[in-house]
Amino acid sequence: MAPQLDGYFSQVDALSDHFIDRLAKAVAIPSISSDAARRPDVVRMGEWLAQELKALGASVELRPLGKQPDNPSLDLPPVILARYGSDKAKRTILVYGHYDVQPAEKSDGWATEPFTLTVGDDGRMFGRGSTDDKGPVLGWLNAIEAHQKAGVDFPVNLLMCFEGMEEYGSEGLEELIEQEGKAYFADADAVCISDNYWLGTEKPCLTYGLRGCNYYSVEISGPGADLHSGVFGGTAQEPMTDLVRVLGSLVDTHGKIQIPGIMEQVAPVTAEEESLYDNISFTMDNLHESLGSKTTIFEDKKSTLMGRWRYPSLSVHGIEGAFSAPGAKTVIPAKVIGKFSIRTVPDMEIDKTNEVVAKYVEDVFAKLGSKNTLKVYPQHTGKWWVASPNHWNFRAAGKAVERVWGVQPDFTREGGSIPVTLTFEQATGKNVLLLPMGSSTDGAHSINEKLDKRNYIEGIKLLGAYLHYVAEEEQA
């Protein structure tokens, strides 16, 4: 199958310096979407990307998204919509990525200049955006170029959607995807997103599930203004006293959620699923390394993977309105807002979850007998996503992995949410595949973000091979 890949692969190897140079050019543009002062760089990055696509023969549109809601004087960067090929005899694959990056300063602790791609002798290529998500985005462009230079026919029509606000809430993107689902994206047969990571460092994976996230605020207020604890301590009921009791009732040290009606919604483990975990390439050592400690809830791989992928978790993130600086301040805060979130899984429902959370928090608070005032409300909610790993889109990707890496991929889920996944699924009605390029040690949002040269170059081969296999794969 797909014998033409040999020529393509050789061409990718031959062009590898050129592809690394292209990544270096992209990393050099500090397209930090969360920093208003960097907005011109984000726009410049989008325009550079559009120019590269045009030079490869793609048709490109820069779609404006209007003003940024929380900063109405600021234009959102454009979404790059592009099409390469429109042969009705071929399948059409829609790919997504983002060209903006997280903030980075050398002084944060980087060993190298964050906006200079620095390739070490060991093949590690350091730079902000190298793995998240400029490497994967350029992977698609590189695949096109290598096909052209190898004289290999491009196997599919490629639709591309590259945004510039992913690291700041993908502002405006959801509406655009919904609107274009039956327009610009109308002929898409399947969707592929390369914006996540291998579970470890050695074995590729295909990702078929994501947890959702319901994020809650618990607001407790009493006095008209912040008070001095010397004057009012012992005479006023204190909102913080109530709040730490409420927050302390949500989950225990071992991750057990105390809210009735949460675990009851979780889909039971099937025998088929049960057998999945043992073969996954992951060890407790991997977890200890990425955690930087051994403070895990479980001691075994299977419970750990299930805890991350298929069970809900509850985290308390912090408190707004209380004293949070170093040092000592004898304040009784008048109004405090606790923040916590629940990672959701099949078959949890957003509304049902909101309901049991509100009821539980209100019940706990009622038992305190406090005169203070409680409000509990979701700040945002996002559904979990699970695709069928037996869909032809996944089967094709599995064959591509085997061809490029010589192993069958792990089928994994992610504990976090990638909301755009569900948006694409709902807007197009097509299967969505997550096909990662980087590995678990890339440090996407950390200092010293990197992409291994091997993952980049073999990743370009993988994206191209996937397009060949997905062009041929039987629908059944």
Next chain:
Amino acid sequence: MAPQLDGYFSQVDALSDHFIDRLAKAVAIPSISSDAARRPDVVRMGEWLAQELKALGASVELRPLGKQPDNPSLDLPPVILARYGSDKAKRTILVYGHYDVQPAEKSDGWATEPFTLTVGDDGRMFGRGSTDDKGPVLGWLNAIEAHQKAGVDFPVNLLMCFEGMEEYGSEGLEELIEQEGKAYFADADAVCISDNYWLGTEKPCLTYGLRGCNYYSVEISGPGADLHSGVFGGTAQEPMTDLVRVLGSLVDTHGKIQIPGIMEQVAPVTAEEESLYDNISFTMDNLHESLGSKTTIFEDKKSTLMGRWRYPSLSVHGIEGAFSAPGAKTVIPAKVIGKFSIRTVPDMEIDKTNEVVAKYVEDVFAKLGSKNTLKVYPQHTGKWWVASPNHWNFRAAGKAVERVWGVQPDFTREGGSIPVTLTFEQATGKNVLLLPMGSSTDGAHSINEKLDKRNYIEGIKLLGAYLHYVAEEEQA
């Protein structure tokens, strides 16, 4: 007794515009001690005060205190030490006050310019520092001047200690007082501090007790760095989960401290004390007004006053290291530091209290079965203070109140701490009296700080009358 007071009082009334003008000049100098950029204004204020004292015939020293520990390029403002009179036949009274103020900006919500004394038709004099503590400090100077102009012999030798860092931790003062206890202050027979407030708005009080304060940090850490709750929620034991459980175990909504060994140290209520509370001029309406709500622990005056003055209280102030901004962030904080403090009362001991707090927190944490790491330690501690309200220093002040205000004063304590009180008592070995000038609605650290003209002018009479009575009062 003290018939010469009539002439003094008339003179104070005659000079009242001049005294208000003097306060206006002092308020006009923005001597904000916490703002490094305002340090020259603090120094200017100290120099102005020294000049006023010299003009009245006092001998004055500006004592340098060296550099500010947390900002070593910055000189601390000088302490003004002054003496007026050195007649060995007279008693010597040491008074303390401070010439620095809290920050204030019109944009904070002030109705008037904070550094322009603005006298309303109702006699309320608005301005930063009017009541805290420039009004009382100038009260002593005005008393000297009115004696001179009335031709009334000044009844005591007056030692004065006015500092410029009270609103920023009285940096450097404790050492100076300890050092001068048997030197500059050697001949002091009693101490008087005018830097607190009436319990209400109508009845003067003398203050004979203050609670102490032990301030604690509880530090819980686990992972090597902050984590993403999508990736690690459900697999890592989270420090915040442990911390809210620990903080939630300390005190209940009704102010009941859950730590064994605290209440056991509290001195029992005597029959004499029991009878004290009923006559105190204070109502629950006063409390509701200053609280800005009705969220009180108790429904009656006596329990409320006891809760503020003679029982310990525990307040949870906040958490360092957790998410504290508005909005939503899905972080699992790697290290969080909870802050709480206990207001201490007779006969609680600092060391014993530290011991039972540490033991309790460690026990609660141990029961969680967490792999995270706990540290609990006091950030600072300060002892409570109680003087005898039957001492001749208090008896004299009581007579002065009766003479000026026509009522017997309430004998009150304060819930907060004024550490310098204990320092003066220990350094001089003499009785310390707190003799407030302002009332409970003055808003010392708030916007629209004010001093009522009545409290200022009658307060000047009160300070002078106190000096006459304290000069005569029998030691027994």
